[in-house]
Amino acid sequence: TWNSALVLISGSKLLWTYIRKTPIQYAFPVDKVMPYYHRLIALTIIFAGCILHTIPQIVNYATGSLPLSGGFWTFGDGFASTQLLITGILLVIFFSAFFVTTLERVRRTAVGFRLFWVVHIVSILAVFPLLIIHGTERGYPLTVYFICGPLVIYIIDGVLRRTVLAKTSASAQILELKAFEDNEDRVTKLVIYAPGWEYRPGNYAEIKIPSISLFEWHPFTIASPPDSDNVGTATFYIKAAGRWTNALYDYASTQSGGALPMNILRTKTGDVENPDKHKGIDVNIRGPFGAPAQNYSAYKHIILIGTGIGVTPALSVWLHLVSLLRDALTKLGTDKLPSSFESSHTTVDDTDSEQARSSIDSGSFQDYLIQKGNIIFTDILNFSRGSHDGLPDEKRVANADPPCKTGEKVKRRALYVASYFESMTVNVLIFEISILIETIVFCIWLATYVRAAAGLEIFSSVIVVCVYMPKMSLSILAYRSRYLKSGIFWLELSILTMCWARIGFSAWFLVEPIRWKAIIYFSMFALFMVLQIVRVFFVFYSTARPYGEEPTEEAESTSDTPSRLSSEAAVTARLPRRVIAIWVNKSFAGMNWASTALADSARNLPAGYNLQLYATRDKPEDVTDPFDRTQCGEQHQVHCGRPNWEKIMHEAIEAAHKSNKDGASVGVFYCGSPAVARDLQATALKVSAEHEFVNKKKGKAPCMCRILVHKENF
Known part of the structure; x- marks a missing residue:
């Protein structure tokens, strides 16, 4: 009953898209709702229903402890065991089908996703009526009490997604369809135009192409930035990984000259004035829906990371921020940002901090957190429970070097154990x-x-x-x-x-x-x-929550008039101070579907806008520099090998501290492999804690600088 209600809430995409626009996004782990919590709750229902509940009931019926009685439907005072048996068997069948079709090895097969989709739709329509019948006890429909509210929310959510947010083939059309291939990876570029359709950087949408499947909708991240001159135009990069995506790639690879130029003319109503529009296949699109990357605007210091095809949300946000920057420069009538704003873009000299970090002592680190650290911030974020180099584990806390008094040891051990009870895992579990x-x-x-x-x-x-x-x-x-x-x-x-x-x-x-x-x-x-x-x-x-609004530094300058300073402050208010975009791929050749656009976007950018491409399996002689060095600064680089996340994050948090001495947050937005996400989370915790302690050792005032990781997995 309870988990069935939670499944409905977790599957309401529009609801969570709206919540991402409110402060609740900082009070609840919204990034994990779909698919992590949705899948976890569903598996809990399957485990509880098919194992914990079913096995004892089989024993009860087999031994006669629960004799068959009553009809199939009852609101009476007794237990209708026949009703329970029939509905229970049907529920076990549906739950088992749910579980089998959600397995990755099944979904990745030629018919796996279609089977998964069909079972999902049929089971949703059948399971909830069966649960209501099965959960009626002594005349009380218990399931109804729990699911009536969430069910109404889910139905409204689904209706809106299929009506208000959906653009059919009558209005939506394909402007460009192109195939890219690099030995192992095959990517399709799909550009869709839907009049009046608006989205935010980092959003995703669902696409249906009837000629591939009449009923299947597939979610893809929008890789293009919103464009006021081409409202309703969205670009998708889709990796061929299953039956539907392979069919789309095969179709795109057979097309030649089917793409329309992006500067097509439109009438006042938004209709396309081009008789040669793409007539290959129909397309339907609905959305947009919220995703972690859309919250980039909450930060003034941003790190965008994508691995493989997971670069698409980073691509959308990066191109949008570059567009905002160029618009700001145009309004200011210059090709350079104000000196006060530009100062935070300079390369960070982290030598002193690196030396201080290398001499971190676990005992003094703990003393500092106990005496000065924010209680919540210390317990949850700045206290590592073992495993990370440079941070204390239980043994090092209890046996700190240099030796400390017994009372201090007790405090440190108490802090260590208390941090377990303070964790989000324990709180949510309770x-x-x-x-x-x-x-x-x-x-x-x-x-x-x-x-x-x-x-x-x-x-x-x-x-x-x-x-x-x-x-x-x-x-x-x-x-x-x-x-x-x-x-x-x-x-x-x-x-x-x-x-x-x-x-x-x-x-x-x-x-x-x-x-x-x-x-x-x-x-x-x-x-x-x-x-x-x-x-x-x-x-x-x-x-x-992101901490620390940037102080107004323009007032410190005496060389400009107040009106000029006010104008500059207004123009640069929406701009982040530092943006690093990182794309990690197996080979540089596998980036050809987006590397050219990225290299073009890097022209004439200030030092704080930094583009890094990593080819993990290539050698230096296999890589060509895509950047035009006459217009692109040295901050943009192509690397062979893997990124040093710790170094990147240390530089980012030092830059954030330089812009605001009281503290500022660095937002990391990642899409890709779950293994890399775990590494980023661990590194962010370590770097945040080390930064606070290093500032104390250097005699600086305490700050609230920290690195917050927002992740999504493809």
Whole structure:
């Protein structure tokens, strides 16, 4: 019941696209909703439904503990076991089909995705009615209570996606279709025009080509920037990796001269005035939908990273930012940015910081975090729990060098253990377990097993107490009065108090079961869940939101008039101070479908706009420089080998600190292999923590500089 509601919410694409435009995006891990959480919740339903629930029921029916009785449908007071058996068997069949078709080795086959899509559609239409029938207990349709709200949201979301956001072949058309091939990789360039269709850099859209499949919609990231002169034009680069994408590539490779020039004329209504428009195949497009890369504007220091075909969101954002820069220069009537803005683009001299990092001592590092570090920021972001070089693990914390007093060792060990209880994993796990147990409690209570329900209520509350009491005790031991004065202490104290109150009411209910006591308990549980949600949001918001607006530096100059400074500030307000775009591919030849456009975009850019191409399997003699060195600065380079993520991030955070001494965030936007994403996340945590400590060793004031990684996987 609960997870079925969550699946519907996680699959509402328009809802999450809207949430990405609100502050909630910094209070909840929106980047993981689709497909990570959606897939995890679905697998939980399958595991719980097909294994944990089904196996005991088979035993019950086989042994006669649950005799067959009642009809197929009932709202009566008894248990219709025949109804449960029939609907249960059908649900197991559908859930099993779900699981098999979601396996990657199945989806990647010639008919795998189509099978996956068909099973998804048929199962969605069949599973929820079966769940409603199967979940009707003693006249209470329990499933309806949980899914009615999410189901309405999902239906509205789906209707809007298929009507308002969809552009059919009557209005959408293909302007260009071109095939690229490099031994191993085959990429199709698809340019679509849909009158009035608007999107943001980093968005993705769903495409359907009826001549390939009448019903399948496939999601692809938009690789082009929004263009005010060509509204409704979007470029996609699609890697041939399955039946549908291979069919598109095969069609594109047979076309010759089928592409239209991009400067086609349009009427006042947006219609194309060209009798020779592309008539090869029809196309439908719907969207756009939100993705992590669209939040680039929250940062003044940006690192765009793409591996292989995953460069498409970075390509869209990079080209858009370059376009904004050129527009700003045009408005200023110059080919250079203001000196105050340009100062943050200069190459960062990281020599002193590198020497300071090499001498990091784990003991003094921990002392600094305990005494000065932000409590939430320390626990969640700036404290590594082992494994990273240069950061302390438990052994190094307890046996710091140089030797420290026993009291300091105790503080460090307390901080180390408390950081586990503080993690997002533990917080989200407590939230999910609480919901799961209370769902069971509610069902048992409806079945009139009131004492069993009260016992389970006590068990649920004790679990939370066993987490929060050690966490609060360890935080008091480590931070002392700093923790007691913080808002997080009072929030955690409220949650703990509510848990003890729930235990007391449950024990009272166990002794004397009365309905009004149960109502009070469930009301208390609702308040507890609100506090827990606030707790999770607070922790995530404290670590995920970009920190530090850039101070206005134009006022420091005395060589220009106030009106001139005001004009420059207004023009450059939307511009990021530093942008690094990194494309990692197996070979340079495999970049030919976009390398030319990227090289052209690098002309006459300031030093802070930096384009790096990495060919991991090529040798220097196999690579040609695509940049016109008469117009492109030395900051743009082609490399053979893999990027040094740690060096790149250290330079980025030093530049962010230089632009704002109080602290500024560096936004990393990545699309590609999950393995690289994990490496980036770990490196970002390490570099952020080291930067804060190095500033302390250099005698600088504490800052809130940090690196935040937003990732999506293709």
